[in-house]
Amino acid sequence: MSALPELSTTDHESRVVDAHHQALKLWLRLLACTTRVEGVIRQRLRSEFETTLPRFDLLAQLEREPEGLSMGELSQRLMVTGGNVTGITDQLEGEGLVVRAEHPGDRRAYRVRLTPAGRRQFRRMAATHEAWIVELFDGWSAEQKTQVQTLLAVLKQHLAAFEAPGAPRRKTPKENA
């Protein structure tokens, strides 16, 4: 807080402790806000659309790719392992929202795509979802949102150095040796 030069070891230490507490309190507040927003979204997705966040996220990925995505690509983008993608895709396919189309040139793989019904359904959900987000972040002015967006970009950059925890990176042959 102060710009005074260090006067003693004790001052230095107390400043370090303060800096630690600053980071910790910041994290706790950040976590509280995020989980609150996430909880509201989960709850509403369930009660209004009988769906879940991972299912919504999978549809969102497909909506941006008219050509479809392979299971592996979905796994990477959703940051979850392959088995999970299989399960979610099974559900969505059972409801007629997505299809596993054949992959040109690789008969092991699919191109998972939205069906027309899936696209309609997703667009309806996405519009509502966006309105919820607007409502939840209405506590900030446009300027404040821009400010946070910029600050988060900096943090995201910093965090990229840390191993992604849920990352589904498969072991390379060399690592297996």
Add this chain to the structure above:
Amino acid sequence: MSALPELSTTDHESRVVDAHHQALKLWLRLLACTTRVEGVIRQRLRSEFETTLPRFDLLAQLEREPEGLSMGELSQRLMVTGGNVTGITDQLEGEGLVVRAEHPGDRRAYRVRLTPAGRRQFRRMAATHEAWIVELFDGWSAEQKTQVQTLLAVLKQHLAAFEAPGAPRRKTPKENA
């Protein structure tokens, strides 16, 4: 972005759409940062201390209350339902980190407290945990942290109006009627 007055309905609408996208993008970035941090913490708690976030959080609540807390109070503070608190407390008690002491004046309830071993163990974990947080948020300067802290306070206030999703609030008798 511009301060010009509205010129047409189309301009107004495009501005609304932009505002929506601004909120959505902000949320996605916020979520990405938070889940990344949380993932790193979970992973490290497991590999370094063989524990989990809910267990850590329960100990953290007790550390601040030398008198101990009842199961119901823990349930409220951790924002989870009673059954979960029972399970976590069972584990921690089995490891000798907490005890269920009797509650003066209410033989249905307990006062869950840290044991001396639990306190030692928690303090060791908490110090390391704090260092991790400092490391993860090192992408921001002290000034930026302060800025975010202030902004989050505003948001938290706004979010308080929304029903807490995981809240364990029991139904009142009237609601059961």
Add this chain to the structure above:
DNA sequence: TATTGTTATACTCTATAACTATA
């Protein structure tokens, strides 16, 4: 009758590893 805490059950989300069918 209401409340504290426990038990039993179930569901979502996730990871790991063995498996199959192609490549």
Add this chain to the structure above:
DNA sequence: TATAGTTATAGAGTATAACAATA
């Protein structure tokens, strides 16, 4: 031998509801 995807299994983490003991 390597890769795409599936299956089976396990384990967090959570909620709900029926229950026992006490208030």
